[in-house]
Amino acid sequence: EAGVAQSPRYKIIEKRQSVAFWCNPISGHATLYWYQQILGQGPKLLIQFQNNGVVDDSQLPKDRFSAERLKGVDSTLKIQPAKLEDSAVYLCASSLWVEGGAFFGQGTRLTVV
């Protein structure tokens, strides 16, 4: 079974630039999550999708972050414009059902300079 695929693995951008991350979840998983993990901290949920609908985006900084999950399969997360404090690892995860636990991708390490 293929795992959660994310790209790119690494990205370095200057502040005020824009960046996009892509995620392809495990086939058949209806729930998809985007997390932000700052060094030394646990993952923080940014947005949770159920199929192509948003379940929770209360912790997503909507003035600069956006995410979509067209057709209920793969998803993109965008930051525009980026700030220095956005430097983090962005994790995508998927699950069949929330109580069963999530499967994580390798993440994208973003450095904003």
Next chain:
Amino acid sequence: GDSVTQMEGPVTLSEEAFLTINCTYTATGYPSLFWYVQYPGEGLQLLLKATKADDKGSNKGFEATYRKETTSFHLEKGSVQVSDSAVYFCALAGGSYIPTFGRGTSLIVHP
């Protein structure tokens, strides 16, 4: 709001020692509880889970019991190996809960 608190690391042990990593949570009801592990250079992996009070999750020799009365989900292993060296994250999710992770506890096991 909901939160998860883990013991500070790093936890440093010799091989075959007993492991406990403490985890307590704050939530208004009964979320599902999880332990995830992140080995060096790899992504997070689900280690074990428990969906209701008094459930015991277990995997790869690790165990954790969902204690409603103490709002805890401590991770234990009877005999650790060098290969268990990793960062361990406690988390809660399910129902109306926003998935919430602790800060992680680093485990270092020496031969």
